Amino acid sequence: MAPPARPNRGDARAALVAAGRNLFALQGYDATTTRQIAAEAAVSHALLRYHFSTKAGLRDAVDEDVLGSFADAVASAREEGIEHGSLAEVGRATALLFGADRERRRYVRRVLIDGDDRAAALLTRLVAGAEREVERLLPQPSTLPPQERSWATYQILFLILGPLLLEPALHTVLGDDPFAPETLAERSKANQRLLRHGLLA
Incomplete structure (x- = not known):
């Protein structure tokens, strides 16, 4: 052979x-x-x-x-007919980027868990990207106090990165792949509801 x-x-x-x-x-x-x-x-x-x-x-x-593929994920979300510039578009693009691609997910998890200077640099870039999305998606960004706006960025990242970091344990607890397309779609919709309406509003 x-x-x-x-x-x-x-x-x-x-x-x-x-x-x-x-x-x-x-x-x-x-x-x-x-x-x-x-x-x-x-x-x-x-x-x-x-x-x-x-x-x-x-x-x-x-x-x-890994990080440069977000634009490709946004383009894929648009091809699916999701409204441009919407929270749904960002949610779908994030799901495609960090959810559908097991290798990129595993790479990001390893970098963040290793916790060295590269982890801080990667997280800084993720924060910067999330900040841009928060500014774009908030109807009136100036009405949110700066400290709350800053934490809003991290809270969005926590929603995205939490399942990624916990994936092996989640797989055991849920008894299924936490990044299976149906589960990913459900979680994305739940995250969007949470961001729009607040958990305890």
């Missing part, structure tokens, strides 16, 4: 990003070597150096791949 074909130079970058994302999630950044990543991607170690220079450069590319 012939060995699997190696990716060509044009595909090598994407293969390296996917391999890095997978191995960083499984083993952690520190325990993963560039040679392991090149072997997983079925490309030469020299190509990894060519595209990213260092392991840190590859990690930056993985972060961009």
